[in-house]
Amino acid sequence: MALIDAVARLGRAAIGQVTGMGRAGLMLWGALVAVPRPAKGMPLLIKQLYVVGVQSLIIILVSGLFIGMVLALQGYTILVDFGTEESLGPMVALSLLRELGPVVTALLFAGRAGSALTAEIGLMKSTEQLSSLEMMAVDPLRQIIAPRFWAGVISMPILAVLFTAVGIWGGHIVGVEWKGIDHGAFWSILQASVEWRQDIVNCLIKSLVFAIVVTWIALYRGYEVVPNPEGISKATTSTVVQSSLAVLALDFLLTAIMFG
Amino acid sequence: MNHKSDTLVEIRNLGFSRGERVIYEDISLAIPRGKVTAIMGPSGIGKTTLLKLIAGQLTPDHGEVLFDGVDIHKVSRSELFELRKRMSMLFQSGALFTDINVFDNVAFALREHSGLDEAIIRRIVLMKLEAVGLRGAAQLMPSELSGGMQRRAALARAIALEPEMVMYDEPFAGQDPISMGVLVKLIRELSDALSLTSVVVSHDVGEVLGIADYVYVIADKKIIAEGTPAELKASDDARLRQFIGGEPDGPVPFHYPAADYQKELVGGVN
Numbered sequence: 001m002a003l004i005d006a007v008a009r010l011g012r013a014a015i016g017q018v019t020g021m022g023r024a025g026l027m028l029w030g031a032l033v034a035v036p037r038p039a040k041g042m043p044l045l046i047k048q049l050y051v052v053g054v055q056s057l058i059i060i061l062v063s064g065l066f067i068g069m070v071l072a073l074q075g076y077t078i079l080v081d082f083g084t085e086e087s088l089g090p091m092v093a094l095s096l097l098r099e100l101g102p103v104v105t106a107l108l109f110a111g112r113a114g115s116a117l118t119a120e121i122g123l124m125k126s127t128e129q130l131s132s133l134e135m136m137a138v139d140p141l142r143q144i145i146a147p148r149f150w151a152g153v154i155s156m157p158i159l160a161v162l163f164t165a166v167g168i169w170g171g172h173i174v175g176v177e178w179k180g181i182d183h184g185a186f187w188s189i190l191q192a193s194v195e196w197r198q199d200i201v202n203c204l205i206k207s208l209v210f211a212i213v214v215t216w217i218a219l220y221r222g223y224e225v226v227p228n229p230e231g232i233s234k235a236t237t238s239t240v241v242q243s244s245l246a247v248l249a250l251d252f253l254l255t256a257i258m259f260g
Numbered sequence: 261m262n263h264k265s266d267t268l269v270e271i272r273n274l275g276f277s278r279g280e281r282v283i284y285e286d287i288s289l290a291i292p293r294g295k296v297t298a299i300m301g302p303s304g305i306g307k308t309t310l311l312k313l314i315a316g317q318l319t320p321d322h323g324e325v326l327f328d329g330v331d332i333h334k335v336s337r338s339e340l341f342e343l344r345k346r347m348s349m350l351f352q353s354g355a356l357f358t359d360i361n362v363f364d365n366v367a368f369a370l371r372e373h374s375g376l377d378e379a380i381i382r383r384i385v386l387m388k389l390e391a392v393g394l395r396g397a398a399q400l401m402p403s404e405l406s407g408g409m410q411r412r413a414a415l416a417r418a419i420a421l422e423p424e425m426v427m428y429d430e431p432f433a434g435q436d437p438i439s440m441g442v443l444v445k446l447i448r449e450l451s452d453a454l455s456l457t458s459v460v461v462s463h464d465v466g467e468v469l470g471i472a473d474y475v476y477v478i479a480d481k482k483i484i485a486e487g488t489p490a491e492l493k494a495s496d497d498a499r500l501r502q503f504i505g506g507e508p509d510g511p512v513p514f515h516y517p518a519a520d521y522q523k524e525l526v527g528g529v530n
Contacts, residue, residue, distance in 0.1 A: 127355055129357055135349045
């Protein structure tokens with residue numbers, strides 16, 4: 001009996017997961033598949049770009065700087081033993097472009113903007129603002145979900161690029177200004193080893209995939225929230241947990257495809 | 261068709277359940293045009309659910325909801341949205357959009373649907389706000405208003421598109437006597453002045469019997485009584501008497517169903 005119960009529980013959980021994915025898909029479909037209305041949609045999108053993108057700038061830039069500096073410091077202590085400290089530039093730049101830039105940006109974005117999106121939409125649902133939109137014959141998917149989704153998808157790749165750029169600058173501060181690596185060598189080796197297609201385009205692709213997944217999870221968690229304070233707090237937590245796990249798992253998958 | 265019949269909304273044999281829990285077994289009622297119809301009943305029996313069923317936000321298990329002769333659960337999404345422009349709902353929380361001010365809240369539906377010039381919209385909004393006494397609060401954010409004022413602002417928003425029907429979800433819950441009086445007056449006045457069909461869902465017996473033209477009382481998943489306020493007051497149905505009189509014990513028991521009291525006390529752990 002215990003075994004059958006366990007199997008039944010597993011089955012229920014699996015059905016729940018699949019149903020959830022289906023509902024999440026339907027939500028996104030309903031939000032995005034429609035005739036665009038630039039006159040009404042643009043102001044909403046711009047407002048969300050500000051909330052989702054611009055307001056995440058500080059944490060992204062500061063984190064990028066510190067991660068670049070730490071990376072350079074750790075790299076330097078290893079490379080200097082082999083007398084190859086000039087390779088610090090590519091080491092920092094490639095680590096950031098290929099992995100840390102998109103991944104850490106996505107994780108920070110999930111914590112900063114994703115959780116805020118979930119809480120905001122969850123609150124809108126529990127205060128019946130979504131219902132009242134429907135009662136006013138306005139589709140909440142198009143009014144609320146769509147602009148936030150596009151804002152997330154547009155801003156995260158830009159944030160990842162900024163994160164990476166600031167990180168490389170942090171590496172420069174530590175490597176060149178502090179540890180005294182030759183300025184010219186640092187930048188020229190860096191430039192020679194970073195490739196457009198292999199590194200920069202892949203960075204953008206990764207970031208775009210993470211942007212879609214993180215924003216989607218955040219919006220879905222908010223939209224499907226159990227409309228009470230406990231439900232909202234659970235939903236924000238699961239946004240951060242699920243999108244972080246999704247980002248890390250997808251990163252492995254993408255890295256295997258791109259570099260494997 | 262009976263296009264201008266006296267009945268605006270007709271509910272026929274409606275059944276609805278959430279998961280395993282049956283909310284309504286078999287409900288039929290009619291909401292007359294231009295009158296204030298009240299739906300009363302104890303908390304937690306799904307009065308709000310009934311409004312959402314009427315508005316087509318929830319789908320019933322069986323039965324139909326006719327709005328002006330059209331079954332609201334059989335039309336397409338775009339037709340449903342067209343029908344919704346003719347009705348509106350005042351939510352219990354007010355449900356004002358918290359990120360825009362009172363003026364923009366009231367203007368919202370007008371800007372979405374009316375296609376009117378901003379100058380005209382401005383006048384309509386000011387007129388609606390004047391009607392609820394909040395013209396001076398147009399530039400305030402919803403968070404700066406008291407609960408009663410939020411509900412009045414939401415009322416201004418609900419009548420902005422001049423709907424044929426307004427549904428009030430617990431309009432009196434949690435209001436102080438003054439705002440309660442204001443809301444009672446507003447609902448009655450709007451109903452008379454705009455010949456609006458009003459549906460008030462509430463458990464505030466005094467206020468409801470004061471303004472309603474016709475009352476339905478729901479309990480135990482069905483309608484247990486209906487009539488004009490006078491008829492209800494005169495009724496000798498025990499359940500109705502308990503509800504209207506606010507008696508703690510009666511046909512609706514004070515105790516949640518439980519095992520025998522003595523046995524449970526003496527019996528120890530089973």
